[in-house]
Amino acid sequence: MHIGFEEYVRARGDTLRRFAFLLCGDQHLGEDLVQEVLIKAYRRWSRIELDQPDRYLRTALVRSHVSWLRRRSSGERVGVPAGTGPVGADFASQHAIRDDLWTRLGRLSRTQRAVLVLRYYEDLDDHQIADVLRCKPSTVRVHASRGLGRLRTDLASATTNAPGAAQ
């Protein structure tokens, strides 16, 4: 195996797995995704490593994740939440809010979730995200707006329905 490739996987494998975990909301699905993308990248590694391997692989992870082909072949259901955390539990606690937020992220569409992960975890701007997703910045804004809007609505609804919430 290409020495540079092995070194890269050793050095950056966990970073890629963390990013894929956030995209998928599931550690095992994330690891499968990273494995699949790295296997494809191996054959072209001599060219990838000359450019920006992190950027290339991040893009490949996102595109592979949102592609309809993988969605079908993995037999995975779209939009099924990853785990079911407590809903409307202790909203005084920031930790509880983040648990809830993580659960609700799993209910967004793949593209909405990918946009939010790229924007709020990778700190990419809308033009950079548009490049990754091969769409217009305005489309990125639509996905982000719908994703955030749904999270906001869900959280507000959960707060209203929580035990002890003001009637």
Add this chain to the structure above:
Amino acid sequence: MTLEEDLRLTLQDRAGEPAFSGDLLDRVRLGVRREKRKRIAILSAAVVLAAVVTVPVVLVQRQLSPVLNPTPPASAPPASSPPSSGVVWEKSRWEMPAFPLTPGWLPPGLSPRRVDQIGPNVVLRYDDDRGNSLSLEVGPVAGAWEVEGEEDHRSTVGALDATVRTARSYDGARAGDRYVGVRWRLPDGRWAQLLSFGPRTESQVLRVARGLRAQPLPASPAPFRLAEVPRGLTLSFASARYLCLTPPPVTAETMQRGLCVGVERAAEPAPPGVALTIAGRPAVFTGDSQLQIDLGGKQILAVTADPEMIKLSAADLVRFATGVEVTD
């Protein structure tokens, strides 16, 4: 703390949680070996695929696009129908949409207009390269606000009630830019939505909305000419560089699923797949119902078919792609 701040912290927290096992490299090594075996099988299949597609590709070169098809030798043999998976082909009959309304007033400094189709809706756009845009969307589905906004309030467009959404900034905004959105329903029940990203004020955007009159604006040029298409598809999406045909009915969910053509920046390096020549240009069939044809200048023509919407064989896809002409 805002939702965005919570989201940022949530993602950072969660990213640190998984305890990864150290076997990623081993798993990738195994996968690479499997991939090599699979590739041998694909290459064997490629011989068959090449036998299927070579004849139509060479022959159709003489008939079609000046962009995708160089001038053929005069002595080339006559064309024949390529093998197909039972798809019935017909001459392309779709038309780019006209826009149903005409602005009576526009703020200064807009770029040239374009009329696009987005699913069941039609959009009139004035975009520039810096993200400054004014767009008006009309159709049976309410357009997306695109920005969450800081404040919504009521207003009127003529005698019609409207909702106005504003934000002092948005991603990519420069100093002085703001977001203004106006949404209302036309007397016939269709939604109309005007979005402004740039320096325009709310009163300017409302002036545009109030100045619209029911007079069609002509369609924009199509991004591609298609020689023939599978029967039964209809235009579901069209912009300056992208186009999709989909089995009806066209909805917001199906608009970019079907048979799609787009000009994209070439990925570096090129994706793996079976190498072909389509109309004299190098191409790759990536095995996932996608063809990528090298247009030169680091651009590709991507042709994809979503198998959940339309069943096309590799030969069908090649036949369709061979008849695509980029018009600008």
